[in-house]
Amino acid sequence: MPVTLALADFDLPTRSASGFLLRWIVPRAGLEPATLYAILARRTPFQLAVPQSDIIIGAGHGGVDVFTGQNEIILLEVAKYDPKEVEGKVIKLLSCQTAVELGPDLIKNGAEAFLGYMDDYVWVMDADLAIRPWADKIAATSLMPVVDGLNALLDGKTAREALDIELEGYSRNAEVEEDELVKACLEFNRDNAILLGNGGAKIRARPSLALPFKLIPPPPLILPRR
Amino acid sequence: MANAEWEELKQALKKPPTPEAMRGAAEAFKKYEVVQLAKGKRSKPTLVSLGKKQGYPNAVPVEKIPDELAKNPQFFKLMGRIVK
Numbered sequence: 001m002p003v004t005l006a007l008a009d010f011d012l013p014t015r016s017a018s019g020f021l022l023r024w025i026v027p028r029a030g031l032e033p034a035t036l037y038a039i040l041a042r043r044t045p046f047q048l049a050v051p052q053s054d055i056i057i058g059a060g061h062g063g064v065d066v067f068t069g070q071n072e073i074i075l076l077e078v079a080k081y082d083p084k085e086v087e088g089k090v091i092k093l094l095s096c097q098t099a100v101e102l103g104p105d106l107i108k109n110g111a112e113a114f115l116g117y118m119d120d121y122v123w124v125m126d127a128d129l130a131i132r133p134w135a136d137k138i139a140a141t142s143l144m145p146v147v148d149g150l151n152a153l154l155d156g157k158t159a160r161e162a163l164d165i166e167l168e169g170y171s172r173n174a175e176v177e178e179d180e181l182v183k184a185c186l187e188f189n190r191d192n193a194i195l196l197g198n199g200g201a202k203i204r205a206r207p208s209l210a211l212p213f214k215l216i217p218p219p220p221l222i223l224p225r226r
Numbered sequence: 227m228a229n230a231e232w233e234e235l236k237q238a239l240k241k242p243p244t245p246e247a248m249r250g251a252a253e254a255f256k257k258y259e260v261v262q263l264a265k266g267k268r269s270k271p272t273l274v275s276l277g278k279k280q281g282y283p284n285a286v287p288v289e290k291i292p293d294e295l296a297k298n299p300q301f302f303k304l305m306g307r308i309v310k
Contacts, residue, residue, distance in 0.1 A: 011284060011285065012272060012274050012284070012285040013274035013275060013276050013284050013285060014276070016274060017276065059276075060276065061276050061277060061278040061284070062276060062277070062278055063277065063278040063279070063280075066278060068278055072278055072279075094276065095276045096275060096276045096277035096278065096280070097277065119307060120275045120276070120277045120280070120304060120307075121275060121276045122273065122274070122275045122304075122308060123273075123274060124271050124272065124273055124274075124288065125271070125272055125274050126269050126270055126271060126272070127270040127271075127272045127285075127287065128269045128270045129269075138271060179262060180229070180232040180258070181258075181262075181273070181288070181309075184308050184309050184310070185273075185308060187310075188307065188308045188310075
């Protein structure tokens, strides 16, 4: 079963967040890609891909009851999706506030576990690195813990273990961070990260990132932003 | 370790979002930013978020944070939640 990744890329925050997942998570999808990147992060392709997945990973703008893809097109909204889209799945949304209403609704409709955030997901990025977002060391302090948590899930660890790895990443990075604003963002994201549903939920493990992908980053992103 | 400028910002953000408090927070952030620039490690830092229509921009260059703090109560409240 494929991993469904829905990665919006149309402004600085979506470019940065999706860039890190593009660099470190997408290559692990390997021969079973259902990566809805940029213009493909729309409702119809999402609807077609998710029923076959055991994990849904999304990066895009969101609110208490909604998660969106490219140009804020709605991908998931409370009570406006078929429960078959989410039944039995582990869902991770890198987005703002989706754990308030959308997450509980997904669990109520059969999702196995939901990982998201109770408040805004905030970080400091270097706007000069928008064409190579994965090279942004300031953004990495916040986004690499997300990547590490996702990799733990793809290694076959439980949702609870994956969340713990993400939380430890924020704490570790905050401890050594000298910039108070960056540190405050890390602590804010850590305090708002939440797991709903079955903490023991697991997905089928995927092979780890192949060596060439570990060493060689993708080419720069030349897609225009809005 | 938090510096005095950061502590001043924290205190300024604890107040209700009145125009006076927002101007005070903007001034406090400017002082903090001067200290950070003196450390000389940054290129074009931008505070970003993944919120949908939250009443403040999703990307605010750090140097523009004082302007946004001074004029936008929603952004003032967000910063108050982040800077605790």
